[in-house]
Amino acid sequence: MKKNNETTEKNYIYDEVNGNHYPLALFVDTDDRMIHEVQRNKSGKFKKHSFLHGKEDALTYTRGFYTVGRRIVDQALEYIRKQIETMDRLDEFVITSSISGGTGSGFCCWLVDELDWNGGYSKVRKNGFIIFPSSKVANNVLGIYNTVLAMPNMIGYFDSITMFDNQSMYNFIDHQLDVDFVDYSFLNNLVAQIISSYTGIRRFNQEDNSAFFSNLCPSPKLHFYIPSYGKLTLINDYVRKELEQREFIQFLKKIDQKLYQCSNNPHYICSTLLLRKRQFNPFSGRLDQTINNLNNQFGQTSQIYQCKSSNYQVLPELAEMKQTGTLFSNDASIASSLKALEKRFSYAYDQHAFIGGFEGWKSRDIYIARDDLKQLQHEYEEFFTVDNQEI
Numbered sequence: 001m002k003k004n005n006e007t008t009e010k011n012y013i014y015d016e017v018n019g020n021h022y023p024l025a026l027f028v029d030t031d032d033r034m035i036h037e038v039q040r041n042k043s044g045k046f047k048k049h050s051f052l053h054g055k056e057d058a059l060t061y062t063r064g065f066y067t068v069g070r071r072i073v074d075q076a077l078e079y080i081r082k083q084i085e086t087m088d089r090l091d092e093f094v095i096t097s098s099i100s101g102g103t104g105s106g107f108c109c110w111l112v113d114e115l116d117w118n119g120g121y122s123k124v125r126k127n128g129f130i131i132f133p134s135s136k137v138a139n140n141v142l143g144i145y146n147t148v149l150a151m152p153n154m155i156g157y158f159d160s161i162t163m164f165d166n167q168s169m170y171n172f173i174d175h176q177l178d179v180d181f182v183d184y185s186f187l188n189n190l191v192a193q194i195i196s197s198y199t200g201i202r203r204f205n206q207e208d209n210s211a212f213f214s215n216l217c218p219s220p221k222l223h224f225y226i227p228s229y230g231k232l233t234l235i236n237d238y239v240r241k242e243l244e245q246r247e248f249i250q251f252l253k254k255i256d257q258k259l260y261q262c263s264n265n266p267h268y269i270c271s272t273l274l275l276r277k278r279q280f281n282p283f284s285g286r287l288d289q290t291i292n293n294l295n296n297q298f299g300q301t302s303q304i305y306q307c308k309s310s311n312y313q314v315l316p317e318l319a320e321m322k323q324t325g326t327l328f329s330n331d332a333s334i335a336s337s338l339k340a341l342e343k344r345f346s347y348a349y350d351q352h353a354f355i356g357g358f359e360g361w362k363s364r365d366i367y368i369a370r371d372d373l374k375q376l377q378h379e380y381e382e383f384f385t386v387d388n389q390e391i
């Protein structure tokens with residue numbers, strides 16, 4: 001292991017061979033379709049052990065966790081180990097997945113369990129950037145089952161989960177911009193920009209980001225964060241729309257900027273602002289009154305980080321902004337989404353809707369999942385109770 005101050009971009013997130021940069025990443029799926037699509041895209045270069053697929057979709061959490069997923073999990077662990085062997089240091093795993101599919105829920109959970117139990121990586125942080133079903137419009141029963149069954153692992157094995165939902169991201173783009181159509185690649189670019197800003201604290205500034213998520217976490221289970229992102233601006237509006245620092249932070253606090261929407265108003269427990277701009281930001285690392293006005297619970301002050309790098313154009317129609325930011329909030333209002341999820345699950349399960357697709361599941365899994373979900377919801381709800389008592 002090298003010391004912190006010896007950290008370089010080389011052999012850390014990228015493996016550099018003959019001046020070429022190869023991302024140290026594994027793309028894995030239980031079927032081959034998406035993997036082949038990524039491989040066909042020649043804009044990025046990948047090394048051996050970056051791709052792995054099985055032969056069929058998992059469809060359900062149970063198949064992803066117990067059957068289809070298990071056929072490839074040992075190989076996945078082996079590929080991860082092979083890549084880690086080429087690195088100077090390993091700080092954390094960044095895991096992206098959509099929780100409502102069978103692979104994204106069941107296989108992802110099993111792989112993360114395996115990292116701890118058979119991989120020997122239990123001490124390495126695992127930060128998830130996860131697409132949840134939208135709390136407002138989700139009506140796909142299998143997706144609800146998959147999500148609920150994955151929750152115990154999301155609570156128990158991950159150190160942080162940054163939540164997104166496709167409907168909120170779609171609305172976010174649609175409300176701000178008059179674009180003709182939005183597809184997954186737009187949404188994925190948005191998620192990628194946020195992940196890259198987070199890892200960029202380390203990559204571009206060589207600053208320690210190990211406490212970034214733990215600072216947001218008042219107790220181990222309460223590690224679910226909502227990102228608010230800004231600003232998107234069409235190329236023609238670029239000059240007019242660039243914001244000054246305070247206006248910019250105010251803008252990020254607007255509810256419409258959230259990439260995961262809950263039905264309640266925000267109830268901030270803690271928050272962290274991540275700015276991305278090339279020039280040094282005078283607020284970086286220091287308290288700013290504007291962000292402090294978020295009224296975090298218990299008067300907790302917000303952290304400010306900066307990724308010193310230029311931004312990407314999130315969509316081809318958009319200007320490359322001088323400054324973007326992501327406000328990560330640990331927001332007790334997700335209790336309402338957790339409650340809605342549990343209600344939808346119970347309604348479908350009590351009617352035995354689509355239970356057939358879950359052959360091989362264990363009733364114990366369902367009991368644990370419902371219980372964990374309810375407990376998480378109650379722990380978040382307690383933040384509302386504390387407030388009322390104080391009043």
Ligand SMILES: Nc1nc2c(ncn2[C@@H]2O[C@H](COP(=O)(O)OP(=O)(O)OP(=O)(O)O)[C@@H](O)[C@H]2O)c(=O)[nH]1
Nearest residue numbers: 057058059060098100101102103104131184187188
């Ligand atoms: N943002 C985003 N969402 C996606 C993408 N692909 C799929 N989704 C969403 O994730 C959900 C699950 O996707 P699937 O492709 O069925 O999931 P999977 O993890 O491959 O699981 P199975 O195919 O069921 O084994 C879909 O309903 C979509 O809403 C993507 O590229 N970006």
Ligand SMILES: [Mg+2]
Nearest residue numbers: 031057101103
């Ligand atoms: Mg699939």
